[in-house]
Amino acid sequence: MAMKIIGASVVFVCDRDFSIIRDGGVAYEGERIVEVGVYDELVAKYTKSPSDSKILELESGFCEPRNEKIESVFDSEPQKPTPILETEFFSGCVLLPALINAHIHFEFSSNSTSFVYGSFEGWLASVMSKRDDVLADMDKAIESTIEEQLDSGVGSVGAISSYGADMQALAQSALKVVYFSEAIGANPAALDMLLADFKARFFAAKGLASRSFFPAIALHAPYSVHSVLAKHVIAFAKETFDEKSCVKESSAKPATQAIANPCETFCTFSAHFLESNAERLWLESKNDANAPKGWFYDFYTQTLKIPRPAPYYTIQEFMELFSSTRASFVHCTALSSLESTFLAQGGHSLITCPRSNRLLGGSMLDLKKLDSRQNLGIGTDGASSNANTCMLDELRAGLFGMGGDLQALARVLLLAATRGGAKALGLANGTLESGRSADMAVFAIDGIVDSTQPEVHFILLANKVHRLLINGEQVR
């Protein structure tokens, strides 16, 4: 297999310190990154003779890559044909890890004007009243949402599935997918049925598992998943993932360039959590008979027709459900600093959805409240709670709408969309680093070479992706 080197004027490594390499490059082989550094130096290192490298002159034109094939020293055993080094440099472009949309509902892709925005309570009530319409025209909307992800440079998604209706489309797509079959249900009489339905969806997803489709498990939210159901689902998850059988291996010996563990599925639990103050109030009332129960009490009695409802968990109890595993808690706009510390210490991640939070909860996540060790991913949520599901628009909205120092925020957002998302989903990508997946995106940004704040200008100006690689394969 040929070694390839891809380079660009500006490379965001997306390591902890947000290193930027000018005229940088990434050498990769198959699905695996081999080395990251200065493009010219990488080309020189992996070129057979020094004279070969001299013919490589970087294009000064904008985004007109020069492709070169050069004989390489790499893997040149006598019995094989001499491998070729393929190189490509994108002038005037940014190269970074393919973006990770860590939380998205593909099944809610076609409902942009159906729901009421402004408060979580109003939104949820409108969802319940229009539930039957939600699934109309779903297939077409799922396909166009997949295209929207790829076009905006997203290589991996954390897809929450309520019905399993997006399973085939996602498994067949070019996207790398952590596919969360979601358990939901509050009616005690229906728990067996709900568990069976959840398991059926999960096993269907497991049947589609591959090196780019990873079945995982979500609990919808503490207010909507009965504690008995939650415990069964978590026990089921442990049992299932201990088998370590979710990734289908071909019968042939894996290629030496393969990544041993492209997705640590054991840690990829997901749950919506503390998305509104109403939810916080409801959970806080569990151990205090005199506490106000707020909007959720009416929701249970009137919409779900559950008499005398009581919260299934306190906030602490819900977090502790996941104490022997790792989970991603989504939204958390009503999370306290202490709770963030608890999650960070447990190795859990937080996934923020800035626009959805503004539309449903009234405001975006206050980053100042988070523990400094808190791993943070970012997602678009579904189109039913957003203007669209374009990650670039999500990053822009975060940059404009979240407070604080602009340049520092730009880095926080870009790391959330790469490194943090990978950690949240357990994926071996998200950073340009030897041994990680060769999931990379190239964006043409007019004037980026002159920018002293490329992370800010990237978020402001990035549009349709120019080149997208997933597992080393070009998909855009």
Added chain:
Amino acid sequence: MAMKIIGASVVFVCDRDFSIIRDGGVAYEGERIVEVGVYDELVAKYTKSPSDSKILELESGFCEPRNEKIESVFDSEPQKPTPILETEFFSGCVLLPALINAHIHFEFSSNSTSFVYGSFEGWLASVMSKRDDVLADMDKAIESTIEEQLDSGVGSVGAISSYGADMQALAQSALKVVYFSEAIGANPAALDMLLADFKARFFAAKGLASRSFFPAIALHAPYSVHSVLAKHVIAFAKETFDEKSCVKESSAKPATQAIANPCETFCTFSAHFLESNAERLWLESKNDANAPKGWFYDFYTQTLKIPRPAPYYTIQEFMELFSSTRASFVHCTALSSLESTFLAQGGHSLITCPRSNRLLGGSMLDLKKLDSRQNLGIGTDGASSNANTCMLDELRAGLFGMGGDLQALARVLLLAATRGGAKALGLANGTLESGRSADMAVFAIDGIVDSTQPEVHFILLANKVHRLLINGEQVR
């Protein structure tokens, strides 16, 4: 001249109360709106015989207008050929006044990555250091920025011109333009030259005046315009606009459908004002020798090479410069509530540029600080302090980034982009109302018919304009 009626599933009148007419329409003749109401009723009223109106069936298809020509009772004097009523209904669309981008610099359209964002001080320093590059490739960038305005449904702009380089392009464009020739200068030795340069640019603009190009005057900012220059410019403005000669009238008698005063140019002064806390500190130090002078002191001494600089005005003095006229104060992120009350009482407007403010000043305008009577317009500012100059993206950024109740904010933003902008610029458009200019925009919004929050969904989902009329003429 034929009466025309344009209709849509949802009509935003953009009056003070944000009236919405379902299946509404606007009857207009030439450049003037005649009547606003329910589409079917308008068609019936202006159709010659009742039977004619029956053939009008609204299209159920999405955005496929049915055009009809019907004989009309309107203006049917015997000596003229019988006028025709032309009707068009846009199903699944929103019709509203053409948007007004009340503050934009076309001359700074090509500098998206040149400048440093995060603080006003850092931005201004980077502008000064790259001033010569700013004008490169200007013409092409101006043209594409004009197209961006029209494509996003903008019919009118408040264009601030530093050099006069955008004058010809704007005068020849389809846009309705209030063209602010800007005075700037702090060096006492250069004031005569600066005033002469300003006047030359203003008179050049006056030579291009028309029913869609209105010359006006801007003072750059209190920190950059010497008080002597400011007083000369304001005296010049009074003298010039008292002549009431800025709108070229054709020698022929104006058509009866013409609007007597399409732009009240006497009130269209503009100034950047209190865009940063540094500016506030600087102005506050004028009458207090012991007060800290902050960043601007260094800016004067080191960048502008002015020894022993002192502020030209206090905050109050600068506002009072415009006491005998009306002005639009742009940005005002560091304005106090009391100062907003002072501006509102003086009939002055405030123009906010949400994304520019976030990028340069750190945060968007706090609407809660404004006097309830404060007229508010909205603009994109130039591309040199923004991601782009698309008004729809500006409205979205405002909706996501400014706090407060979502639906109320959506209305505030849409009124700022229509009615408030018209008031700020002195234009006779911005509201769908009899006697106003027939400047209207139609946007296709998937699902808008079912929306219970069309103002929110419009801002979230509006893209390229579907139909744009300026002075009754179709330009998109």
